[in-house]
Amino acid sequence: MIDGARALSYRELDEWSTRLARKLIDAGVGPERAVGVAIGRCAELVVAWWAVVKAGGIYAPVDLDHPVERIASVLDAVDAVCVLTCGTDDVAGAGTRPIVRLDGLDLSACSAQEITDADRLSPLRAGDTAYLIFTSGSTGVPKGVAVGHSGMLGWAAAQRELFGLGSDARVLMVASPTFDASVGELLLAAGSGAALVVAPPQLYAGEALTALLHDQRVSAAILTPTVISTLDRARLDRLDTLVAVGEACLPELVDAWAPGRQMFNGYGPSETTIWVTCARLSAGEPVRIGAPISGVCARVLDAWLNPVPVGVVGELYLSGPALGHGYLGRVELTAERFVANPFGAPGTRMYRTGDLVRWMSDGTLDYLGRADNQIKLRGQRIELGEIENTLLACPQVTQAAVTVADTATGSHLVAYVTLDHNATTDRDLQQDAEDVQEWQHLYDDLYGADLAANFGEDFRGWNSSYTGEPIPLEEMVEWRSATVDRIKSLRPRRVLEIGAGSGLLLSQIAPHCDQYVATDFSAVAIDNLARAMERLQLPWRDRVELLTQPAHVTDGLPQGHFDTIILNSVVQYFPNAGYLAQVIDKAMELLAPGGAVFIGDIRNHTLQGAFQTAIALARGDAADAAEIRQRVRHATLGETELLLAPEFFTSWARSRPEAVGIDIRVKRGMADNELNRHRYDVAIHKAPAAVRSVADEPTLTWAQCNGLRGLRETLTSRRPPPSASPTSRAPD
Incomplete structure (x- = not known):
């Protein structure tokens, strides 16, 4: 080993x-x-x-x-x-x-x-349980499948005969330990006296796995088709035995990999021992699941348990020593799936696979699909009902459907849900209020400290997530300048700022406006702003109105009046997306026709994984990849702020006909920090407004951009003419 x-x-x-x-x-x-x-x-x-x-x-x-x-x-x-x-x-x-x-x-x-x-x-005894593998359950509770020693003995002997591996072979161990293919890897090596090459825990596919297979001279591997498709076959000429398992193996994959090696397609549910049928694959030939291995009896039966003729579709039933004992502690489910065997000795059973197959004239089986709601993806049998029931346990979910989507990058699970937006409970409202109050106390404490030297220049609290140290002042000034320029491009005259804080934006924008109403839920912050403007005798202070109130309260504010409403770097402190939608809805009521709501410095949910990984690497010291992954997972699960994917805003706008334009932009700036890398701005334009739809614009992956130079050339070549509105995008 x-x-x-x-x-x-x-x-x-x-x-x-x-x-x-x-x-x-x-x-x-x-x-x-x-x-x-x-x-x-x-x-x-x-x-x-x-x-x-x-x-x-x-x-x-x-x-x-x-x-x-x-x-x-x-x-x-x-x-x-x-x-x-x-x-x-x-x-x-x-x-x-x-x-x-x-x-x-x-x-x-x-x-x-x-x-x-x-x-x-x-x-x-040979009939005693050897291992337990837990698979997906339709009720949301995983079910444990018990498999005996006799099944393993027969399986190991069958594979030695089928593959012909000897003591000079080198077998890869890469399957997850909770997947029964890992047992197969152990038995395949031991049954042949071959060397077992153990892949590191963090290595599953791609270049890293290709390098391991090449460097360790691996000659036999059991892999899912998804993993196989990520490997560089030109470097793996020593890999002369390849078994595809766990999901459908496409003919194109066989055409690419079968020449020059023996390639097989292994089929079998976890309720039997590892796999129970195997097909030798050849380029240009149909991909089937093959014939039963030694010691396995396969029958194709109709709804009345009668055998069907060759070529006729039926359900596959399995029996023999490879059959598992059943589901641990699930007597009724075991009786449902492990049924009496009318073709065998009294007391023997068959496993009802739920797979639709047909016998071919050459004695092999052709797989045609499922008879129920179970699928197999990347080697794991998954009950779609388990995921649906878990989703339905969420109070706001009224309907849920889960399916498999095939894309260029492989097959993926996709869940569709119907939400009850009116399902807010008293507990939800209480929690929202507590969350808002918690942030309010935090900022009361922050603003209650000694005032910064200059009004509108208080950047306290802006610390780097990578180091914990304050973000350099010049970077914060650049960040603020980019935001101010973006807001000024909206031509603000009558402004409402929700969450004014220490006046970072107020100090830059209010002097150029006819009216500026600034609100904040921190009375300390509002008092500081009032005292600072009075102390400095700012000539435009009479045009500024300061109000202490949370974001969702709009009492006393004139409807249809403001041409620009600003929420900058505040929505991440909202309790949830529903609260944000409520705030935006009320802001749209206050907005004059043709006006815009600017929501700035939004933390990007889509980039959360990359952001937390960057933090973990920056603070990783000598941590290995497994530790880094664990830190990222814990940080993601422990996130307390509200992160939003850009699609949230286009989705919100689809049911608001007054929102005619959604302009989503990346942050601008030269500084390489988290503010520019992982946040974005949105401007919501209220009708009537000139819009330029991007529905027909091409979508490019980063690989298609050919680096930064290629991206610059692409953007420059598609720059709109000066007469076109650069600030509006259609919701789609």
Whole structure:
């Protein structure tokens, strides 16, 4: 086994796993007793697998990237005796179960002699459960599939005969530990005496996987078609055995990859052992799921469980030693899917796959689709109903539908929901009020500190997320100047600013206006502005009106009066998107015909992943990729501010006929900081206004732009004539 710079012989693997197995037996692990395995791909995962098998226990993998509730539900469902880990002493969701950390574990006192039934808590039988894999459930609750030792024995023997691998082969291990293909990778290598090449946990596809396959001289791999399509086949001439599993394998992929190697298509649900049919693939030939492997009985039946003739579509039923035991703790579901076998001995069962197939004249099976709402994507069987039920649990969702969309980048799950915008509960309203009040207290404290030296120049609180230090003053001045220029291009005369703060914009725009009404929910901020303007005897102060009120309150403000309404760098502190929509709706009522609502410095939800990754890398110190990913995930889940994708505004405008133009623009500036990289501005134009639709304009990916020079040339060549309005865009 090769894991990075580490290499283990079969003898070393055998002795290590045997010693660990004895440790597990002492901890109470034995036949039909489960062990939670919370380990990513590494040598320790392989050792853990063999140790659990030798102890006679049930291997139950969990993914530490899953929600805590999911991990806890799996460990509770299997009643895990303990949890094996590597690199951590903490497994969220493990409860009070013992945690056994393999790296650094002293096993010197444990014998490496072969384990027999005399050592185990009870004799190990071929029919005992070997592993549990949790798959998607239609009710929203994942279901655990129990698979026995007999199925694994038959599967390993069948693959050795089918692929003809020997001890000189090098088999890749890249599947997720919670996916049964990872078991297949282990058995394929061990059954052939081949080397097992373990891919790092963060490596799944693309250039990184191509490099690993090339550098480690991998000769056999089990991969999803999606992953295969990301590899550079020109560099993988040593990869002479390739098995496509987990999702539909397209003919174009076979045409590209089958020449010069043996390529197979493996099919099988998790309710059976790994895969149960396999087809040898050739370029230019139809892609089928093949014939049953040795020890598997496949039948194509009609609705009355009668066999159908060759060429006639029916549902696929599977039986034989490869059949799983059923669903853990789900008696009714097991009875529904694992039905009595009328063709076999009394007491035997068949698994009803839900897959529609037909026999071909050559004895192979042709897959035609599903008879239910289950799909298989990137190796994972997914009940679309599980996702739909989870969405329907949200109070504001009244309808939900989930489907699979095929795009140029592969297949993706897409959810469609119908929202009840009137479903706001008393609890929601109370939470909104509490959120607003929390921000109000924070800014009362900020503005209550000593006043900045110059009015309108108080940039306190603008700190870099990368360093925690204040953003350089010259960058803040540039940021403010770009915003002021953008607002001035709207030709403001009668202005309402919601969230005036310390007067950064008021001080620059109010002198050029006939009227400027500034509101803020912080009484301290409003008082500071009033005192500062009076102290400085600003000649235009009589044209400024200051009001203390939250953003959604418009009492006393004239409707249809203001030509420009400003909300700059404030909407991120709103409690939710519904509150923002309410504020914009009220602002549109206050706006004069032909006026504009300017919403500036919006945090871009679409770029949240990139932003949090940049922060994690900047503060990463010596953190590895896995730690960086974990930090990004935690930061994203812990986000307290409101982030908005640009599509929010075009979606909002579709039901507001008075909003005739939505102008969404990236931030302008020379400084390379988070304000310019990850925020944007929006101007909403009220009818009547000249608009220029961009519905027919081309959409370019970054790769199509040929870098910054190409982007500049593209934008310059498409620059509108001076007579065209540069500030309005149609909502579409």
